Amino acid sequence: MSALALTDPDDLGRRILARLRPGRRDWMTAGLTAVLISAAGGVSALLLTLTGASPSASLNAIWTGSLANATGWTTTLLNTAPLLLVAVGACVCASAGTFNIGQEGQVLIGGLAGAWVGLRLAMPGPMLVVVVLSAAAVGGAAWAALSALMLRFRGVNVPVSTLLMTFLAIQLVTFAVSTPWVLQESVQGAGDIADAQSNALPANAQLASFGQYPSLQLNTGLFLALVATVAVALLLSRSRWGFKVRMVGLNPRTAKHAGVRVAALGGLTLALSGAFAGLAGGLLLASPVSTNRLQAGLSDNVGWDGLLVALVARNRPLAAIPVSFVFAVLRAGGDFLSATGVPSYLVDIVKALLVLAFVAPPVLVDLFQGRRGATPQAAPAVSVVPTKTGAAA
Amino acid sequence: MSVLDSTTTILASGVRLTVPLAFAACGEYLAERAGAMNISVEAMMLSAAFTSVATAGATGSATVGLVAGVMTGLVVGFVHGNLSHRAQINTFVVGLVLNALVLGLTSYLITTEQFASHQVGVLSIPLLEDIPLIGKPLFSVRWPAYLLILLIPLTWWLVERSRWGLELRAVGENPQAADVTGIKVNVRRRQALLWCGALAGLGGAYLAVGEVGSFNQNMTAGRGYIVIAAVIFGAWRLGRTMLGCLVFGLSDAMRLALPALGVTLNAQLLVAAPYLLALLAMLLFTTQHREPAALGRPFERGSA
Numbered sequence: 001m002s003a004l005a006l007t008d009p010d011d012l013g014r015r016i017l018a019r020l021r022p023g024r025r026d027w028m029t030a031g032l033t034a035v036l037i038s039a040a041g042g043v044s045a046l047l048l049t050l051t052g053a054s055p056s057a058s059l060n061a062i063w064t065g066s067l068a069n070a071t072g073w074t075t076t077l078l079n080t081a082p083l084l085l086v087a088v089g090a091c092v093c094a095s096a097g098t099f100n101i102g103q104e105g106q107v108l109i110g111g112l113a114g115a116w117v118g119l120r121l122a123m124p125g126p127m128l129v130v131v132v133l134s135a136a137a138v139g140g141a142a143w144a145a146l147s148a149l150m151l152r153f154r155g156v157n158v159p160v161s162t163l164l165m166t167f168l169a170i171q172l173v174t175f176a177v178s179t180p181w182v183l184q185e186s187v188q189g190a191g192d193i194a195d196a197q198s199n200a201l202p203a204n205a206q207l208a209s210f211g212q213y214p215s216l217q218l219n220t221g222l223f224l225a226l227v228a229t230v231a232v233a234l235l236l237s238r239s240r241w242g243f244k245v246r247m248v249g250l251n252p253r254t255a256k257h258a259g260v261r262v263a264a265l266g267g268l269t270l271a272l273s274g275a276f277a278g279l280a281g282g283l284l285l286a287s288p289v290s291t292n293r294l295q296a297g298l299s300d301n302v303g304w305d306g307l308l309v310a311l312v313a314r315n316r317p318l319a320a321i322p323v324s325f326v327f328a329v330l331r332a333g334g335d336f337l338s339a340t341g342v343p344s345y346l347v348d349i350v351k352a353l354l355v356l357a358f359v360a361p362p363v364l365v366d367l368f369q370g371r372r373g374a375t376p377q378a379a380p381a382v383s384v385v386p387t388k389t390g391a392a393a
Numbered sequence: 394m395s396v397l398d399s400t401t402t403i404l405a406s407g408v409r410l411t412v413p414l415a416f417a418a419c420g421e422y423l424a425e426r427a428g429a430m431n432i433s434v435e436a437m438m439l440s441a442a443f444t445s446v447a448t449a450g451a452t453g454s455a456t457v458g459l460v461a462g463v464m465t466g467l468v469v470g471f472v473h474g475n476l477s478h479r480a481q482i483n484t485f486v487v488g489l490v491l492n493a494l495v496l497g498l499t500s501y502l503i504t505t506e507q508f509a510s511h512q513v514g515v516l517s518i519p520l521l522e523d524i525p526l527i528g529k530p531l532f533s534v535r536w537p538a539y540l541l542i543l544l545i546p547l548t549w550w551l552v553e554r555s556r557w558g559l560e561l562r563a564v565g566e567n568p569q570a571a572d573v574t575g576i577k578v579n580v581r582r583r584q585a586l587l588w589c590g591a592l593a594g595l596g597g598a599y600l601a602v603g604e605v606g607s608f609n610q611n612m613t614a615g616r617g618y619i620v621i622a623a624v625i626f627g628a629w630r631l632g633r634t635m636l637g638c639l640v641f642g643l644s645d646a647m648r649l650a651l652p653a654l655g656v657t658l659n660a661q662l663l664v665a666a667p668y669l670l671a672l673l674a675m676l677l678f679t680t681q682h683r684e685p686a687a688l689g690r691p692f693e694r695g696s697a
Binding site: 047051052059099100150154155156158159160161163166167168171172174178195261304307308311343345347348349351352354355356359360363364367 | 432481482489493498502526553664665675
């Protein structure tokens, strides 16, 4: 960052100053967000009270399970990495105006590809982790690329196709882990296994955890995710490629006139977001989150939650870092909460309300001021390729 | 058990599984013809299933529960419509958030509350129910199922023959032109979503106080998405959409019945069938202009 900033300090200074002086619109948005977040908190507290649980005790449980001690931090940070990866992928393709909602399936296919390679290739040392993660990314990318191809050649609506593909992915993974010759765990004479799963991947397919301070473990996956996030943020905001992507997202027709290959770029970003989701699946497989086995429950809503993270972060990769951390806190805390007797579904409600609290204000402010279409969220392009009838053109 | 008997059993269970899909698909079909891509059918069905069971438990009447389910569907349709077609938040975002919210809310509430079981009655039509093979499956079902006989033609008439439906179709095909002729595009879409909410609510309530009699966590289990798949499979025509529901209902019934009959057919393939067929249908139909041209596109005055 610093090297780039030094190239034009005046410009950077002006921009920072401009950001420090928020306009009336920003204040309204911020105020409304604060009000809605409080309302979300109020609703959650009300739900807790209505059902006889104590809001303060529940909050305390979430705190204890996520941030109060080193074990909590370890769990939270382990949860952050895959969420962040999924979210960053969603940011990339949303910047290009393509709306991928099939991350859950792409995570699973990533896990499937990773497990397939990890169980079939014998490799020495840490080589295997790299191969597993690469295979996962490729798997996720290929799954998303199918949707991109369907859009390119048959004009199929991307959100719908990625959504439907998710359900196919779930069945595909279930099939793989419950069919002996594919990836089902080989147990001598055990008969049917209740929770179908694959064999455990060899130990050298695990990502290294390091540090014991005194019991806080940092998984390599987190650093991978952070590096990827910063790289994507820089690419999107500073590179020529990122400029093209954003141009396609904001106005595909202008981009086309400017000589950008709109369809190819849209497809590429879709595949890229699939790759990130797949990588997240590989990360789940290669970190202590899973038992190092492929299961149909491997994704555990990481795909959906990652998508929500991107929504809350309003499609900005760097903003996704703190947001994914907050969501990871909720995930880790939610597990702990359920141990205290309060169902962790409460956390799902909180997450959905949080998303609304962050997504709604900018559009509501526009609505109040009677001027719409200024924010990217208000003018989403659902598909990159306009439908042939040209009704909207 | 004879072949005839087991076929009748599978057919009966297929019809039972088809009815909720058919109700919701009627609504989703109308909404999509208006250009409103409604992902929150799942939320409509699930919330309606919950409130119908809760209301039936409180009032002791399954019929009141059914009405409450329809009302809940209307509420979700109202919320979805206002967020997507008034505040102009991306309709897919709204749908996903509503689905997540309703799933969390109902799962949470059901852990803290138990409701007594209530079911609407079975209505058998004399004589007709004695027809071999199709008699029991078609003419001895829970009474709300017969509402389909009314609602399918009504939906068809609304879309294809009424003035309102003409405007809906205009809004779905070419909102700009519709706007120029004085049709309030986003108002029509919100109205379409109310119809969708009511019918999806009826479908969800039918599942809960009709077939099951109680509420289980995530009891719709993706049926809302199958409804969307059915509309796509039906190429945005009502008759074919209903046929799609029947195919998906039967494949679901087969998945449940086949193991008991000793037939092994890949369970995952049967679960995936609706989605696979919908994708294939999309591959086939989208280039033939079968889908409403403005499907899923937000409308704003003055935007190109």
